Amino acid sequence: MSVEDRVLDTLERIGRASVEERRAVFVAVALVVVLSAGAAVSSVQMQMGMDLYIDDGSETWEDWSYLKEEFDEGNNVFVIVESDSLYDPATVRAVDRLDGRYSSIDDVRTVVSLADVVRAGGDGGIPETSAGVERAVKRFADSGNEELVDNLVPRNDMTVLLAPYGNVGTLNTGGFMPTRGSDVIYSEFRDETGFVELPPGTTATVTGQPVFENAAFGLMLPEMVMLFGGSFTVILVVVYLIMRGRLKRGREVLMPLGTAMLALVVMMGVMGILNYDFNAIMLGVMPIALGLGIDYGLQVQTRYIEERRAGGSPVDAAGITSRTTGKAVLLAMGTTAIGLGSLFVSEVPPVRQFGVTSASSVAASMAFSVTFLPALLATFDAEDTDGGREGAGQEDDGVIESLLRRLGGTVCRRPNLTILVMLLVVLSGAWAYPQVEPKQEMMDFWPQDLEEKNDLTYLEENVESPKVMYVVVEGGDVYTPERFRELSDYQRVMLQNPNVNYVDSPVERVKLVNNGTVPGTNAGLDGALREAAADSPFDAGTVDEPTHLVLSFYVNDVSGSEVRTLIDEFDGNARTVLDDEVRVTGKPVLNRNVIENVTAGLTPMTLLSFGLGLIFLTLAFWSARVAVVLIAGVAASAALMVTGAMYVLGIPWNPLTVTMSSMALGVGIDYGIHVYERFEEEALAGASSVEAVVTSLEKLARPVLGSSITTMAGFGVLVLSRFPVLSNFGKTVVLVILTSLVATFVILPAVLTAVTMVRDGERCRI
Template identity: 30%
Template sequence: MTVDYQRFIDVADDWITGRPGTVVLAFFVVTAVFAAGLPAVSTDSGTESFAEDVPEEEALQDVNEKFSAPFEPDEGSTQLIQRGENVLSKRGLLRMLTVQERLADDPDMRVVATESAARQVARQLDPGAETLESERDAVERATTGEIRTAVRTLARENPRFTALLSDDFNPTAASASATIGIVTHEVPAGLDTGTGQGSASPLESIQIEARYVADAAGGDIVVFGSGITAVEFGTVISDSLLIVVPAAVVLIALFLIVAYRDLVDLLLGLTGLSMTIVWTFGFMGFAGIAFSQILIAVPPLLLAVGIDFGIHAINRYREERLTEDDPVRAMRTTTDQLLVAFFIVTTTTVIGFSSNLVSDLPPIREFGVVAAIGIAFTFLVFGVFLPSLKLYTDGLRERYPIPTFSQTPIGSEGSTLGSGLSLGVFVARRLPVAFLLISVVAAGGAGYYAAGIDTTFSQEQFLPPEETADFYDALPEPFEPSEYTITATINFLEDNFESSEDDEVVVYVEAPMERNTALESIYRAGENPPDTFVRDGRHARETSIVTVILAYQERDPRFDALVARNDRNANGIPDRNLGEVYDYLFASPARDRALDYLTEDRRSARVVYSVKGDESDAAITADARTVADRYRMGATATGGIVVFEAISAIIFDSAILSLGLALAGTAVFLLFVYWVLEGQASLGLANLVPIVVTVAFVGGSMRYLGFSLNAFTATVLAMTIGLGIDYSVHLTHRYIDERRLQPTTLDALTRSVYGTGGALLGSVLTTVFGIGVLVLSVFPAIGDFGLLTALSVIYAFLSSLLVLPSALVVWERIFGEGSESVAVPARTNEDI
């Protein structure tokens, strides 16, 4: 049984071959509409968007909003990183003070406070100095000996002073190679306080201007902050696109020259590619989808798939013209066959990309949406527009002296190329069952090995390289990438300054904190801590409202007595009348410290635990969640380490779920579509065998080559199905047509490989190089994505040529004999 789908194909054929000029004009009008959406496309870079909707990140946002932070909620900070000289020399101190003074005097900087080691030295020299100008005067008047004395005194008495200096600080010599100055700005619009980096902030214009101020003061003072980060993240996206897209176009154009060998056909293909990109970007603008790092992969992806479709369309049309003089009838036969194949390929590809919609990470979902919509646009452009434009221009060739070069198809029967691609048929002729079993067993082994792939997520994956490759220097403007300071600055800070930012986790408590057991629960959760936690005896090293209470007891005898009266088990932790205890504490000098760990409404608390920096993020996160589970009230483990580990887990889960859905969705669709087309649903199983082999080997190769599943490569496995199914569908669909015309299965396979293999080879080369060009991206992670995607395409091509013939022979032996798919007579041109 088959379903009569031909009437739908006939409608499309009528428009493509009967009204090509109208179709071309309509597509150009739609292109103009989508072009109107291009200006609305914005950029969204960094890790912040990946953290959206992650429970641990939401908890961290709540912590940052509810508890006191180093700066007020309407303030932001700029770091002035001074290096390259002894920053504690008179000249070094004056340079820092000069920059801070110039920033403070500029109303556009909105400076509300400044701090630096230079200011502390100046105030030590002249306790009466209260302004930056007077502090600069104090340093200018001081002798070298007085400055050294001031530095040594501060080193003994002020821990904050040494915290602002690099690790090589020598108090005896009064020298340090680097220091950090802090400038606080009033930013009424507020700042994001999550774990992410790279999102735009109101500090952009302030910190860009601060760069000019620092440069004008001389010395090596680097301006660093969230505004600078946002600017450079946006710049690296545009730089990557400016390098990758033209490179992809040039490479694809070169392959088109070889594949088409005709100038007009080359221009037709490039027109279709341009139209696809404009439609996709215009859709993003209208849909409000910002362009993120992961979306850098979409343009080369669409270019590669689009040219694949284009090669198949032009090559198939040229094949028909070898035996058909009428171009309209030749194009009608071409579209009659290819529209079905393109529809199957497009649907399975869309299923592969759309499977990313199940991800809990918004950027991966957006990638799935944009890629799926782009592939649908590619189908319309190359399945309808390109054939119409080809037919229209061929009509113009007959009326005008338009140069025409080669119009012969690639990989025609009898060619050396066609013979070289028929190895799979040779194997299928002799050992189809044995080879198929070997392929399946090998794929199973590769899949089992792939189960050990690591999953990672970190800020470093989103950072531009500290130093760009030398070949970028050879690029002319505007293709030469900008200079990036983010990574170098971060590495410098990590290498030269002590920081405990990555050595702590937070437990966020949401419960009535006046409940008698509240403080006891917090304290007991830290007893006998897990191995990754830093210990103070048998208790975890923590800071919380409990430690604030214990510390203030030593300073205030009345408070100590109050706590003792309300400590029923005499362990030093009050366990009744907690409201009275909090009232006293909030009315004392310890109020600000207490508000760091307990909200004023007494309904939320945070507990900060120190953890061992040499432990893995996975182990720390697991132990943090274990401790959070000990609380007798609602508690969530959070902090930068926990959030990133949670995102890593989501990436892994998303990759596996997307892969499963893509495989299942593709299998169901292939079973359905071959039941509709041929009355043989089981043909979909044969069609699916090469892609299963491909996915298994891609996963195994990822682990063997040392690639991990991250925010970028997590989509590769599902994408492999979407891209790789192309080759097996084209070959299977051609086999169906040839099976009606050839006397035996092997003859049909041979003719299919000869007729389609050349186009498949041409498309695989353009796809591999079109997507592989992503290795030129200044984002290393995007380069890995391009390399793996190109590898998956190569595997899919080889599996289709080597494994699919044996799968089809075995399918014929089990299901094909006597079936309607074999018995259906060939359609003649008069029937179409």
């Protein structure tokens, strides 16, 4: 007995046993679902922020974590204070009260404000007149701090308070999907701002990247409910419209949906077991799992009804269904799991998690479709042999069948011309592949129509240095005059870059109180550090160990390749000027690392998924020729056509759209497998090769279109998401399915027709 026969016999036995031992199946499924739900509730959390997209084993992550843990730096909250009388002492005192309130927040290391500048430039207090305030500010700026003052007071009616912090505690812990991260710091800043009474005509706006992240984070749970509810509703309507002519009772529509829902619970359990967090990227898994799950269930239910109508008993119907449709579902599941599983090579952690959890949901959907669903169908079957309403489900040719038959005839008459035209379309997509660009900022992946986003944009437009890059210096005792002079040289070199505006560091604070120079002795350095701690508006006590310190460089709102150039310059100059070990980090570094990793994994994921898919289908069909036709004719063609459409529609690469090629293999090739399987069946029944192609299209028009529309409904709801990363992914997947249909109904038939006509010397008779 061949391997294929053993697999088919095993599937048939599973189907028959599922009906004969229904109670055991229900108990086993219930146990799996309960355990999965428990794992999900106890472990799965919701999370937001750029940290998610950095591999926690990478050097970038280690440098970022080290900065936050050792120096309480890395994140920055800005508070924009606008006033008609900014230099009025009452306004400065209000700023001072805000400074004090923010400084009391546990996670905040220090706060720098206009009040600090006024004190440092005056006699340690706030003058009683506006003229006195202006003189104090000018005196501080003239002492070598002009860039700092310009950043803190970008306009005559605006000042900015800067509050850096490192790690943040957790809020609302316990329970399913507790929140954590930036919401802690934002809620405390908001509360403290409300406690301060501002003078008339004065406003305070809390902003910064953590604030925007918190606002976007707050949309995640409503977004998840909306997307899941929308997917479920649309799919329910589509399935009802497709299946109502074949079902006796309307409630039977819920059965395939039930298997898909159970697969979702198992998927969430897998997330809990693997300690995966729920984030914006993982929101895309829900509609995907639901769409693919209902696709498998729909095919099994349709075949079961067909066998019952033919007079088979529930046990026999389940056995035949599992043997025939179960084979197609198994092949589809295998290719889909390979396509999605290949995402595990991505450099972006949420993309890897996306692949693993999606593959687990597909595997669970397949398992439930050939076990739980037959048992459920048999339980509610009531032993009627028609399997549905009287007269329902007759094989009548309709508009769809006629259109597909005509399409098949057209392709058959001119297969070479069809192949040539489609080849030009596919090659256009190949040309567009390198033209599709990623977004340059992670912030662009999240909702843009938020007040917090407008505040952040306002900050970036008005503040010269809204971003900070950090250089952590380690090695021996860095608190010596020699090392400080080296660091001073390094700072001077970096400040020559037009994108670097000013620097805060222990070196700079020492120079500030020592006439712009570094003391020549250790005792002089220690004294200058103590004096700086008392006089500088910056906290001089950010260093806990004498073996390391941090240099904070305030830079322009740089993005894209400029960031990589700046990172390389920071790192290269550090290795040239300094002998110490250095770490260059900060939010701009994290952002650039993520953007580069998004596209870096695209080609490896594509090659891996298509390579493994080719091997899998070669073994499944025991034919490399068939595997190449399916992979190249359907999956690869669809992927390249999607790339062309992305270029035309302006859809960028992001952590989800880079999965496009894997989705084309995992989702689209399912249709090609069904058409090829029916082609083989018709050919074995004695039809000519051309007739077999046309009949395959005609007979599979409804089920393939029904499955594709159902899947598009699940994915398409993502287009409505407020998260651009999800909305663009929804558009991309809809394009994947549409182009997969084109490849299945046009390219694949043309290739099959051309190959068989050449092989058999046939002429088209349709």
